[in-house]
Amino acid sequence: MALAAALSANDSAAITSAEAQGEAEAPAPEGEITIVGVRQPYRGDFALREIPQSIAVIEDTAIRQNNFLRLTDALDLNASVSRQNSLGGLFDAFAVRGFAGDENIPTGYLVNGFNGGRGFGGPRDVAGIERIEVLKGPAAALLGRGEPGGTVNIVTRQAEIGRSFGSALVQYGSFDRVRGEADLNIALTGGLTARLIAYAEDGDTFRDTVDQRRWGFLPSVGLAIGPNTRVTYDLEYTRVETPFDRGIVVLNGDFDTVPRSRFLGEPGDGDHVARATGHQLRVQHDFTPDWSLLVGASLRDTLLTGFSSDAELVASRQKLLRDGRSLSRQRRSRVYDSQQWVIRAELSGTFQTGGLTHRILIGADHDQFDNDQQFGRFRPPPLSGNPSDQAGYVIDVLNPVYGRFPLPTPGPQNDRLDVQRSTGLFVQDQIALTDRLQVRIGGRYDDVSLRTLNRLTGIDSRRSAGRFSPQAGIVYEVSAPLTLYAAYGEGFRANIGTDVTGAIFDPETSISKEVGIKLTALGGKLNGTLAVFQLNKDNVLASDTGNPGFSVAIGKARSRGVEFDLAGQLPGDVDVLVSYAYIDAEARSTLLEPNFNFQIRPGDPLINIPDHTINAQASKRFAVAGRAASLGAGVQYVGERSGETGTAFTLPAHTLVRLFGEVQPIEGLTVFAAVQNLFDARWYANSYAPLWVQPGAPRTASIGVRGAF
Structure with missing residues (x-):
């Protein structure tokens, strides 16, 4: 008997791991247990x-075709996701429908289904990822504590019980990048299987003096x-070593101030090292075909350490703004240590009352997040004292000489422990009123406690809060391929940390509304969604630029827009993916920032959120001399977007084209190739300020070459 064939049933999208590997599902020998899927939380x-x-x-499949290696690269395939400031390339940062969080x-x-992205384990690699689900809109009644724009859920490759197969690859890329991966699924006994996934990568980058090394075991x-119970354990053990890199400087709106390859840090700082160790244990039990229990726990530890040399942002301390070439720099040290515990359980099932069918979901979760940050900073003195270049830790942006001065010693700036405890209870009932009409009602109650201990000031701040977040939706099937829906949801999320005075912020609250149309065509091979949405948030935070590591409250924000997603297979073995988003994300409150003397006003755009984004690609499968092959191309357009909160600095629009293809010269062996940014466009991934702009590759x-058996 097969156990729970993936109740996440995303029509053509919810595929098994075997299908993702391009393998046919082998029939189970008589008497053996074969797991073809697991339920999604x-x-x-x-x-x-x-x-x-x-x-x-x-x-x-799409990630592999493009040879994307990082989570943020893969997320570019969905237009509703926008890149954000990535802490010098050392963590994942993105916004969904215009809202990015802290x-x-x-x-x-x-x-x-477990919270897993808030630690400092470095940019997530795509190795071990089965698929990425971008869950947009008002889902707070179930998920809780997430952004109202949406939540990204990474589904990892799981051990497939009862089967043995494997694959391995080695590749070489620009800037002498070498990478190897292996994925081996071994059936140890009839009911016990281990899947071993590992990767390692080493090489330079397009940035001067910046190389990288990363590896992981997953x-x-x-x-x-028995036939109705499955236990799964997953381990994450990864390491990233690379210099901290704030990018380039842009003077007076001139994006050609320096070449995109120019590194303005200090090679003598060495690498930042990001480590992550994670454990997940999940138990799924099917009582009947209609009722199932899913229980699990997750623990993730991360550690980020290193030194960096960064451009000073305050004008009164920045010599570059006077002579156009002498960049005054800070030097910073970081020891960021985090631990996150999550336990969760949910019961799902179907029952009837009268002539109505109910599909209900009842659950609870508990989340503990400890974030310990020790941050040091050396800062150049004000220009009013006419400091020397050594005192200002200056580098010539037009002709950099690294190691010109002794490395300054950072002094204590922030030594803080943030502790967040969150417990949530949720229930959802989707009721079939007729064969075509369904309504969904639900709600979630969150109880949150916060503590921030500032070891430098001795201030120990504490706060507790709780709130009920309702959710409602309606789905109407107009015809077999066409469905209309509408949804409303409220959200609640505690803002971690304090302002520079030690005050804990009010929790962030949100209201989300959306209506849309869903299309399922060609027997489920082609699926699309057209949605219109509006999101409103209160108690939004932004970085306190005058006090690194702290935040300031900017009040209210709103995001509204239209998005269209289409994915699937057309006749003739043509795979297509189209994603478009128009997003109008703006501040709705007024704030005067005292350190930089800028003002946020209602209507000011939120940073790094383009109005228009589109990503489209198509690929064709065919045969060459009787051997399987494919060829495809994609294009991404990202519109203009704000490059600094509260100012007129804007990142220009860009268009990137990519090509990819593969061929199987012999059975079980595939040669693949990909080209990104085919026309060598100059583009910018994100920005925090004109002196911290991240150039794109x-x-x-x-x-x-990839081999499989």
């Missing part, structure tokens, strides 16, 4: 067209206890 037993919410799925903490995401163990290419 917070989802219940629903097909995509039945959910009153826009959900986009980025498949492993700029001082990595953007949160789920891993198999095993999964699956155990079937020039034309890059890679070629590799």
